[in-house]
Amino acid sequence: MSGRLFVVGLGPGNPDQVTPQASAAVAGARFFYGYKPYLDRLDLRPDQLRIASDNREELSRAEAALTKAAEGETVAVVSGGDPGVFAMAAAVCEAIEAGPKAWRDIDIEIVPGVTAMLAVAARIGAPLGHDFCAISLSDNLKPWDVVERRLIAAAEAGFVIALYNPISKARPWQLGKAFERLRAVLPAETLVIFGRAAGRTDERIEIFALGEANAEKADMATCVIIGSRETRAIERGDRSPLVYTPRSLASQ
Incomplete structure (x- = not known):
């Protein structure tokens, strides 16, 4: 039975x-x-x-x-x-x-x-409000050159990108390399969210521009969300900014 x-x-x-x-x-x-x-x-x-x-x-x-x-x-x-x-x-x-x-x-x-990208997105606003994708940076089950091609294709197509498995002791270099590849495609001011342990007592949510994003800010408990060219932040004085990607695409 x-x-x-x-x-x-x-x-x-x-x-x-x-x-x-x-x-x-x-x-x-x-x-x-x-x-x-x-x-x-x-x-x-x-x-x-x-x-x-x-x-x-x-x-x-x-x-x-x-x-x-x-x-x-x-x-x-x-x-x-x-x-x-x-x-x-x-x-x-x-x-x-x-x-x-x-x-x-x-x-x-x-x-x-x-899932992690939804928890992180909810803590910061609505960065996944328009088209998005999720990519694992682990190369345990696929070659790194495939990861790079997918990153570049997603960025060029205008997707917001949620990065899973961004860094580990065995893979300390891959997130930095991913940022390097994305800087060749996206503007330096593109918003990057580091969401660590979203919803837990040790939560840490930080926002940087892609040009200043440091891979050392992440660990395996971090989900990194990289905005599209449309993603923006609404400043709110003493409150945390709201980061969102508009539902409609601006004229190209």
């Missing part, structure tokens, strides 16, 4: 941003697979079990969860943010496609969550 597998997004870290649907999935599952910092967010009962793994073990984590669900158990695979945005939902689908037929009979439910 096949079990059930939830792929759950816990949002950016503020408990108030965990959806009721995600809370219900957590309450209904018995086995929880995920990266330890995400599993640590859960307040589980004694009968619920955490199985933690490293952040780079997404596929093996998905396979282990599917194996357990195929035994008839109710299982949750846990992601931060939204599980469908650079997270575990794709890994689960990849594992099912390559795995045994029994995995295709498992009842799968993807439970959405608030």
